[in-house]
Amino acid sequence: MSYQNDVALFMKSGEQGVRSELSLEGDQASLYMDLITEEYQETLSAFENSDLIEVADGLADMVWVIMGMCNSCGIDFDSVWQEVKASNMSKFPDGKAIKNEHGKIMKPDSYFKPNIKKVLGFEE
Numbered sequence: 001m002s003y004q005n006d007v008a009l010f011m012k013s014g015e016q017g018v019r020s021e022l023s024l025e026g027d028q029a030s031l032y033m034d035l036i037t038e039e040y041q042e043t044l045s046a047f048e049n050s051d052l053i054e055v056a057d058g059l060a061d062m063v064w065v066i067m068g069m070c071n072s073c074g075i076d077f078d079s080v081w082q083e084v085k086a087s088n089m090s091k092f093p094d095g096k097a098i099k100n101e102h103g104k105i106m107k108p109d110s111y112f113k114p115n116i117k118k119v120l121g122f123e124e
């Protein structure tokens with residue numbers, strides 16, 4: 001089970017394409033970009049109205065259409081997420097932030113940038 005697979009099932013049921021090859025081409029990717037904007041706007045207005053229920057609904061809808069965008073473009077979201085997570089966590093060697101004398105969180109030597117190109121298979 002994954003959010004991306006749930007949305008893939010929905011898309012197949014709705015006769016939308018679920019790509020396995022990487023590409024931004026096609027009307028469906030544009031549609032999902034529009035849906036992401038729409039759901040973001042709905043979530044923002046729910047937040048401005050202090051409507052927690054609608055914020056929760058909007059956040060789920062946003063994840064839904066973001067997964068739809070990944071499926072429209074052949075992006076394996078989980079592998080990208082794992083890379084971004086590893087990069088973010090590399091800021092905390094031994095689970096702790098390194099701060100300077102002013103309390104600013106510093107990037108330690110262990111820090112590395114996410115290599116999305118590699119994760120998507122564009123380089124070794």
Ligand SMILES: [Mg+2]
Pocket residue numbers: 039042057058061
């Ligand atoms: Mg919505």
